[in-house]
Amino acid sequence: MDPVHEYFFNINRRQMLKGVAAGGIGMFGGTALSQLFAADAAPTVPAATPHFTPKAKRVIYLYQEGAPSQLDTFDYKPNLQSMFGKELPPEIRGSQRLTGMTSKQNGLPIAPSIFPFQKYRNLQDGLWVSDLLKHTGAMAHELCVIKSMKTDQINHGPGVTFMQTGFQIPGRPSMGAWLSYGLGSANANLPAFVVMISQGRGQMQALFSHLWGAGFLPGEHQGVQFRAAANPVLFLNDPKGMTRNDRRKVLDMIAELNHRQAEQSGDPDVLARIAQYEMAYRMQTSVPELSDLKNEPESVLNMYGPDVRKPGSFAYNCLMARRMAERDVRFIQLYHRGWDHHGSVVKDLPLQCQDVDQAQAALLKDLRQRGLLDETLVLWGGEFGRTVYCQGELTPKQYGRDHHPRCFTVWMAGGGVKPGISYGETDDFSYNINSNPVTAHDLHATILHCLGIDHDRLTYRTQGLDLKLTGVEPSRVVKELLL
Numbered sequence: 001m002d003p004v005h006e007y008f009f010n011i012n013r014r015q016m017l018k019g020v021a022a023g024g025i026g027m028f029g030g031t032a033l034s035q036l037f038a039a040d041a042a043p044t045v046p047a048a049t050p051h052f053t054p055k056a057k058r059v060i061y062l063y064q065e066g067a068p069s070q071l072d073t074f075d076y077k078p079n080l081q082s083m084f085g086k087e088l089p090p091e092i093r094g095s096q097r098l099t100g101m102t103s104k105q106n107g108l109p110i111a112p113s114i115f116p117f118q119k120y121r122n123l124q125d126g127l128w129v130s131d132l133l134k135h136t137g138a139m140a141h142e143l144c145v146i147k148s149m150k151t152d153q154i155n156h157g158p159g160v161t162f163m164q165t166g167f168q169i170p171g172r173p174s175m176g177a178w179l180s181y182g183l184g185s186a187n188a189n190l191p192a193f194v195v196m197i198s199q200g201r202g203q204m205q206a207l208f209s210h211l212w213g214a215g216f217l218p219g220e221h222q223g224v225q226f227r228a229a230a231n232p233v234l235f236l237n238d239p240k241g242m243t244r245n246d247r248r249k250v251l252d253m254i255a256e257l258n259h260r261q262a263e264q265s266g267d268p269d270v271l272a273r274i275a276q277y278e279m280a281y282r283m284q285t286s287v288p289e290l291s292d293l294k295n296e297p298e299s300v301l302n303m304y305g306p307d308v309r310k311p312g313s314f315a316y317n318c319l320m321a322r323r324m325a326e327r328d329v330r331f332i333q334l335y336h337r338g339w340d341h342h343g344s345v346v347k348d349l350p351l352q353c354q355d356v357d358q359a360q361a362a363l364l365k366d367l368r369q370r371g372l373l374d375e376t377l378v379l380w381g382g383e384f385g386r387t388v389y390c391q392g393e394l395t396p397k398q399y400g401r402d403h404h405p406r407c408f409t410v411w412m413a414g415g416g417v418k419p420g421i422s423y424g425e426t427d428d429f430s431y432n433i434n435s436n437p438v439t440a441h442d443l444h445a446t447i448l449h450c451l452g453i454d455h456d457r458l459t460y461r462t463q464g465l466d467l468k469l470t471g472v473e474p475s476r477v478v479k480e481l482l483l
Helices: 003-009 013-021 029-035 078-083 131-137 156-165 175-183 244-265 268-291 298-304 314-326 345-369 440-450
Strands: 058-064 117-120 127-130 143-150 193-198 331-336 376-381 385-390 401-404 408-413 421-423 433-435 460-462 465-467
Touching: 058 175, 058 314, 058 345, 117 131, 127 131, 131 345, 143 433, 143 440, 175 193, 175 331, 175 440, 193 314, 244 268, 268 314, 298 314, 298 345, 314 331, 314 345, 331 345, 345 376, 376 440, 385 408
Parallel strands: 058 331, 058 376, 143 421, 193 331
Antiparallel strands: 117 127, 143 408, 376 408, 385 401, 460 465
16 A cells, blocks of 8 residues: 555544644545545546535636726627717716726716627527627527626736635635535546636736635645646656656655654645645646647637647637546636736727637537537636726727726536526616626625535635635525526
């Protein structure tokens, strides 16, 4: 028996009770943790038991960092064309605070979208989508579009952090980490939570690792970032002169030292270190196979667009996301940067949409064709929306938009949500929500529900508190979105 197995079979009663008292073994902890320490595990590790039968087995989160303009993509407001340059009515703005970028400018002139929209078939009376996203619009029959998202965060740092972790201050576990902790891994040879980043062509905000971190959860639940390179993980090959057996012996020796330290200190970080070493060892085989596209049919590659062969592009990452979904990676997070369009909507937004449109539509088609979409929840959106009024100078051919937390649009597909619907409505200015508001915590609760988890019961005790992704304020599963 290898040292890792030996440690878990012979863990003494005192250490076990100490772990329980410290809150280290939470709702799913014992089951999920034991899955991670099998050096010679079977290809598929049974998941921990959910609270109820899930519709989705995994999530692909297409995060559009920087906040896409809902007015120029999905929230069609044709009546604004006659209001070009007019001042936003004070009663529409109300008492909302503005960012420092527009609070001192002379007036808030209305900037209608210059981009044409088309109505696409869905299961309701049709979905209006900008011509910048024609491929995505053609998938309207699969989309569950929420036009009434809202947040209290008005700046990027806390806004992105809130959407990813349920809290605006860094330090809490990300959604992917919560799912890894709650449901465990479904593939012993790949991480439960993988992150990939692509660079856009507009103004970009910084991305920090706390967005996919484990926070106060055990460290093995944090996201594993894949590099934008042909080899997405460094040091996949054994060093010169070292065989696979040699590396196994070294890891066994290190594991023996680490589990002795864990017995003495009871430090969960030591256990996380053992798990991460073992996962790195198994990834030496699984990652090269995952990233080898030679068996992908030319028709599939063409469906994702011309950038699909460029590691690090959004198209490449979408194809990799589908390949990970086939291999039961639990949470796949794609960040696409560059949506921060303060002064260059007309110039930069078409480039951003060109980056993502064909690839994300192809991902939905590909999942559907392979029978994976019904068990894969795909989520698309940013941290907040964009203002109807112009930031800076307004001309008929140029405008910018500031941050707008009061309403924005996200969409979901597959994984237990109703296809071909839109939910919620904004006012004539896409400034306030007229019906069916959805908070970030409501969205988180709904996503967890699709995966068979009651958001109020997925908790972890730390510093005397039972903390959860959806925080302490009331939040709801938006059942109107669910099949």
